[in-house]
Amino acid sequence: MMTTRDEKHTGLHHTADKVQDTIGGMHGRVKAKTLGSHSGEAFAKNAAIGDIYEITAAKMALKRTRSDRVREAARKMIDDHTTATHQLRSAHRMSETGDLPELPTEVDMRRRKWLEHLEAAPDDKFDETYLDQQVLAHKETVDLMTGYAQSGDNWQLRSFAEGTAPVVERHLAMMEKLRAAL
Amino acid sequence: MAFNPLTEKGIPMDRQFRSWSELAGETYDTNEVHPYTRCRVILMNGIEVEAIMNSHNAARRTADSGIKQMLALVRKAEQQQQKRVNWLIPGSESTIANTIGYEQVAVDLTSWIARHEPDPYLTQAYEFGVLEDYDHLYRYANLMDLMGERRKAEEITGDLTEILPGRPTIFHHRHPHDELRRPMTVQASDIQSILNAMTVVSAEQQTMNFYMTVGNRPEDPLARALYLEIAQVEEQHVSHYESILDPTTPELLNLVLHEYNECWLYWSCMETETDTKIRQVWETHLAMELEHLRLAVDMMKQVDGLDAADFLPKGGLTEPMTFEANKEYVRGVLDRTLDWTAYDSEFVPVGELPEDHRFFDYQRKVNEGGTPSEDVIRRHREEFGGEYRFNTEGEHPNPSLRESGTAEDTPYDKARQNATETV
Ligand SMILES: [Fe+2]
Numbered sequence: 001m002m003t004t005r006d007e008k009h010t011g012l013h014h015t016a017d018k019v020q021d022t023i024g025g026m027h028g029r030v031k032a033k034t035l036g037s038h039s040g041e042a043f044a045k046n047a048a049i050g051d052i053y054e055i056t057a058a059k060m061a062l063k064r065t066r067s068d069r070v071r072e073a074a075r076k077m078i079d080d081h082t083t084a085t086h087q088l089r090s091a092h093r094m095s096e097t098g099d100l101p102e103l104p105t106e107v108d109m110r111r112r113k114w115l116e117h118l119e120a121a122p123d124d125k126f127d128e129t130y131l132d133q134q135v136l137a138h139k140e141t142v143d144l145m146t147g148y149a150q151s152g153d154n155w156q157l158r159s160f161a162e163g164t165a166p167v168v169e170r171h172l173a174m175m176e177k178l179r180a181a182l
Numbered sequence: 183m184a185f186n187p188l189t190e191k192g193i194p195m196d197r198q199f200r201s202w203s204e205l206a207g208e209t210y211d212t213n214e215v216h217p218y219t220r221c222r223v224i225l226m227n228g229i230e231v232e233a234i235m236n237s238h239n240a241a242r243r244t245a246d247s248g249i250k251q252m253l254a255l256v257r258k259a260e261q262q263q264q265k266r267v268n269w270l271i272p273g274s275e276s277t278i279a280n281t282i283g284y285e286q287v288a289v290d291l292t293s294w295i296a297r298h299e300p301d302p303y304l305t306q307a308y309e310f311g312v313l314e315d316y317d318h319l320y321r322y323a324n325l326m327d328l329m330g331e332r333r334k335a336e337e338i339t340g341d342l343t344e345i346l347p348g349r350p351t352i353f354h355h356r357h358p359h360d361e362l363r364r365p366m367t368v369q370a371s372d373i374q375s376i377l378n379a380m381t382v383v384s385a386e387q388q389t390m391n392f393y394m395t396v397g398n399r400p401e402d403p404l405a406r407a408l409y410l411e412i413a414q415v416e417e418q419h420v421s422h423y424e425s426i427l428d429p430t431t432p433e434l435l436n437l438v439l440h441e442y443n444e445c446w447l448y449w450s451c452m453e454t455e456t457d458t459k460i461r462q463v464w465e466t467h468l469a470m471e472l473e474h475l476r477l478a479v480d481m482m483k484q485v486d487g488l489d490a491a492d493f494l495p496k497g498g499l500t501e502p503m504t505f506e507a508n509k510e511y512v513r514g515v516l517d518r519t520l521d522w523t524a525y526d527s528e529f530v531p532v533g534e535l536p537e538d539h540r541f542f543d544y545q546r547k548v549n550e551g552g553t554p555s556e557d558v559i560r561r562h563r564e565e566f567g568g569e570y571r572f573n574t575e576g577e578h579p580n581p582s583l584r585e586s587g588t589a590e591d592t593p594y595d596k597a598r599q600n601a602t603e604t605v
Pocket residue numbers: 230233259260263444471
């Protein structure tokens with residue numbers, strides 16, 4: 001599930017963060033596969049938070065990375081997750097989605113931690129931290145989207161998930177490739 | 183008044199083909215025709231063109247020779263219907279006069295649909311589009327004078343549709359990603375939402391086809407340029423409206439929905455037509471569509487095991503699509519949403535776009551060497567001492583367009599200047 005790499009150059013603090021991200025990521029994955037995948041309310045909330053995390057992390061990457069390829073990937077994350085945010089917002093306003101609660105406008109605890117870890121990463125470890133998180137986050141999003149597209153309880157949100165799944169699958173492949181090339 | 187296309191009996195296919203002389207029958211009289219009869223002719227031509235192109239696309243994607251035969255048989259009849267309908271328009275109606283009719287269709291069709299759309303998001307999509315075609319009508323009406331047409335635009339539209347600036351055409355030009363909306367689903371949407379979208383897609387698509395074909399026929403460079411510019415907006419409109427349809431609709435269900443929609447619209451035309459001869463055409467074509475529908479329903483049952491009666495309304499349809507005046511409605515939309523633009527699937531006031539948004543880059547690119555939809559108004563002012571407008575309900579609802587229909591002092595102009603300053 002996770003990309004395993006030799007971590008011998010990683011500082012202590014950073015290692016601890018990374019383990020937490022991974023556990024957070026795995027936990028998120030399990031949650032996405034089970035709990036979130038049928039309920040439209042949980043799905044919409046999770047999808048919205050995922051987009052906010054992606055955009056915030058990518059903005060950080062644009063400021064801090066020194067790699068053109070990472071910068072290009074971060075720009076793509078901002079563009080594509082902004083599109084997903086808008087598509088979800090539109091879906092949310094349709095009568096097909098009924099009375100869903102308002103979509104969240106902030107990340108949850110778990111993803112706030114991820115963003116803090118990214119913030120705390122030393123400059124020479126920034127790309128590695130960002131890409132490790134990106135691989136985990138996108139594995140989680142792929143599960144969320146494909147799971148809900150197959151068995152979600154709301155047709156409109158399933159349609160949104162079906163339209164978004166291939167995009168985030170390509171993101172995952174891209175991030176895995178970038179991470180492997182570091 | 184209810185009409186159930188699933189229970190009515192149609193004309194068998196072997197009796198649907200007509201001779202050349204029947205097809206190229208009498209035309210309407212361009213000076214006498216009711217504006218909304220012209221609108222119905224333009225709309226139903228667009229509906230038939232969509233029936234034909236959809237059938238061709240389906241035929242190209244199926245290996246089943248039985249389905250291919252059914253598609254070919256019905257398509258040839260659709261082609262005859264298209265000829266009968268489009269050949270109702272006389273040669274004495276100039277291209278620009280006919281163009282005014284196309285934009286009147288866009289305004290009063292889209293308004294009716296927006297008023298009868300059950301979904302709030304989709305309603306917004308129609309309201310977004312209607313202000314743009316409303317503006318096209320005004321730009322073309324000004325062009326019509328410049329082209330030396332003997333009639334004024336209001337002689338084409340009657341006093342049913344006002345001719346005033348809408349969202350100025352110069353600001354319709356958006357990045358292509360900002361034309362893509364959130365689709366409805368065949369599973370959960372209202373049947374009326376599906377019919378609405380299929381109808382508007384067909385109308386906009388034929389408008390696009392028309393301008394992209396006839397737009398190079400005038401000699402006047404300004405006329406050619408204006409057609410070109412607006413043809414590009416119609417491309418946007420097709421992208422915008424087609425993206426609200428469910429892209430996962432199975433092929434034969436899609437065919438059933440197309441035929442069902444044709445039934446609804448010919449029935450609507452029949453119910454609302456004032457010209458008795460043309461009413462006859464609608465009636466005949468409705469009887470043909472009932473058989474097209476039956477064949478499609480039958481094939482879908484055999485191939486996919488789907489029963490049309492399970493998802494099409496039990497009691498049939500109760501409300502005919504009606505061409506009627508929407509003056510106050512359009513004024514309300516102008517008042518509420520004139521300054522809107524799109525960001526992906528969402529609609530936002532232009533002032534709320536980030537200053538580095540792709541909208542401004544795209545605007546700079548295409549408007550770089552001047553903009554025909556602005557030039558046409560300026561030239562009309564020069565040659566006639568003012569703009570052409572036709573209003574029956576008082577002054578323009580938007581102060582920025584009261585005196586002048588060109589871009590200066592509009593909210594877009596301000597947003598554009600802010601964006602330029604920060605580059
Ligand atoms: Fe037809």
